[in-house]
Amino acid sequence: DPESDVGEANEEELFKEEMTKRREESPAEKNRRKRFKIAEELYTTEEAYYSTLTLINDTFRSRLKDDKGEYMFAEKIIREIFMNTHELQNLHEVLRNRLKDRIENWQLRPRIGDIMKSIAPYFQLYTDYMAKFDNKTGRVCDSCNNILSARDGLDEKSRKTRG
Secondary structure (H helix, E strand, C coil): CHHHHHHHHHHHHHHHHHHHHHHHCCHHHHHHHHHHHHHHHHHHHHHHHHHHHHHHHHHHCHHHECCCCCECCCHHHHHHHCCCHHHHHHHHHHHHHHHHHHHHCCCCCCCCHHHHHHHHHHHHHHHHHHHCHHHHHHHHHHHHHHHHHHHHHHHHHHHHHHC
């Protein structure tokens, strides 16, 4: 296809131009470009992580409710499972927004260290979250087993009643 050949030729020319520019970059320009790429990657990662926390808090948590809107597990277990997840979501929303703003205004302030430094103390939330993670996992497994056992018991009772 002649049109795709032209597109490929243009891409090849653009690639050659980009490579030539990079060879001609000063060490300071290279460093600035790398820092920007790192900031973009951090923002992209933060955006994905924030989306995951939103999914956990807004979707998964609500699916642990039955048709009557009551949790399938005891309220205490729900609090244990989701301990700090809203706070973590808020923390990462702030970080995501600050990174986005900085990237959009990179020419004015080409750095992110100040953002990371200001938000670092709040990562203490992860210490609490991780310290209780194994306990949470065990509680979820125990609760699931209890629900399954109760369901099996009801199924058995139902079969005997019909039987």
